[in-house]
Amino acid sequence: MIKKAAVIVGGAFGDEGKGKMISYLCKKDKPDIVVRGGVGPNAGHTVIAKGKRYGTRQVPSGFPNENARLLIGAGVLVNPEVLLGEVEKLKEFNVNSRLGVDYRCTIIEEEHKKRDSKSAYLREKVMTTGTGCGPANEDRVKRIAKRAEDIPELKKYLADVSLEVNCAIDSGKNVLIEGTQGLSLSVYYGTYPYVTSKDTSSSAILSDVGIGPTKVSEVIVVFKSYLSRVGGGYLEGEISDEEIKKSEIWKKIHELERGTVTGRQRRVAKFNFKLAKNSVMINGATQIALTCLDLLFPECSKITDYEKLSGDAKKYMKNIEKKLGVPVTLISTGPELESTIDRRKPEKFN
Numbered sequence: 001m002i003k004k005a006a007v008i009v010g011g012a013f014g015d016e017g018k019g020k021m022i023s024y025l026c027k028k029d030k031p032d033i034v035v036r037g038g039v040g041p042n043a044g045h046t047v048i049a050k051g052k053r054y055g056t057r058q059v060p061s062g063f064p065n066e067n068a069r070l071l072i073g074a075g076v077l078v079n080p081e082v083l084l085g086e087v088e089k090l091k092e093f094n095v096n097s098r099l100g101v102d103y104r105c106t107i108i109e110e111e112h113k114k115r116d117s118k119s120a121y122l123r124e125k126v127m128t129t130g131t132g133c134g135p136a137n138e139d140r141v142k143r144i145a146k147r148a149e150d151i152p153e154l155k156k157y158l159a160d161v162s163l164e165v166n167c168a169i170d171s172g173k174n175v176l177i178e179g180t181q182g183l184s185l186s187v188y189y190g191t192y193p194y195v196t197s198k199d200t201s202s203s204a205i206l207s208d209v210g211i212g213p214t215k216v217s218e219v220i221v222v223f224k225s226y227l228s229r230v231g232g233g234y235l236e237g238e239i240s241d242e243e244i245k246k247s248e249i250w251k252k253i254h255e256l257e258r259g260t261v262t263g264r265q266r267r268v269a270k271f272n273f274k275l276a277k278n279s280v281m282i283n284g285a286t287q288i289a290l291t292c293l294d295l296l297f298p299e300c301s302k303i304t305d306y307e308k309l310s311g312d313a314k315k316y317m318k319n320i321e322k323k324l325g326v327p328v329t330l331i332s333t334g335p336e337l338e339s340t341i342d343r344r345k346p347e348k349f350n
């Protein structure tokens, strides 16, 4: 079988734990390239590496795999200050020598951030992250935005990411494509107008990095074992403050749910099958990664063997598999990379 790339995307409102899943896959599968698609620095991926917690907003979450080339696709918005700050912060991972930024990436300028946080509609209604992504995408569409190739500080990182990624796939190399946000935040398929400024489906992520759908064999959709949402917009089945107070499990979940980028409190709800079904359909999921199982089932914390999960947790998972018709191949039982159950079939994945 010809090797193809895998794409991993968020199934709902972002913050599903993609950062951890991606860094797990990078450590396990050792891809030659990890390439980031998605919107831009509005997304925060949390990665625990070398015993420390890192929140990356621009650098691909695959950085703990020190042999991988780290690329940012043309569709992604780049804030040079944020990106260069992360390169510096991740010095011990040698990111500087492995990073490539597509020369066509649109640049976020100070003025975009101002427009994002000064607009009452964006700030108070949509409750954006204030990182300037929406206004920068506006200027890209108007064809007045700057691109990475116009920024001297980015010169040494400039690359033709689509060419690099296509050549790598064609020569049998292993490529992992990471998305940001989640389908419920897509400007097309999400809870409009409470959405981000771009489509966030797997197809859009492929477009961001410049490869066609025939180049991908696996679409991994990440769901959390419950739902969380930061910012404005309706959240079906939202757990009320009263309910949170009454349940130890929800109390703990609520405490842990704070935005990586903004530090805002996230709202929480039960897993929603209608939402998940739609997400699996539009993303074309071939596998599901289920995260934070340990928060819903504390007895499963740090378990790495599927058979050792509690009966309730197994039942919960099997119900998801049955209702969505897609196998749950990866299960996260804690924030560390080691707390992962990997049920993928070895012959299919390296």
Ligand code: IMP
Pocket (backbone or CB within 6 Å): 013, 014, 015, 039, 042, 043, 044, 126, 127, 128, 129, 130, 131, 132, 133, 134, 180, 181, 185, 194, 195, 196, 197, 230, 231, 232
């Ligand atoms: P924007 O993407 O900053 O324009 O924000 C639009 C909406 O998407 C707001 O409700 C944000 O909270 C939400 N959002 C954007 N990026 C993320 C993310 O990475 N995780 C969770 N929510 C996000």
Ligand code: MG
Pocket (backbone or CB within 6 Å): 014, 015, 043, 044, 045, 046, 260, 261
């Ligand atoms: Mg996040």
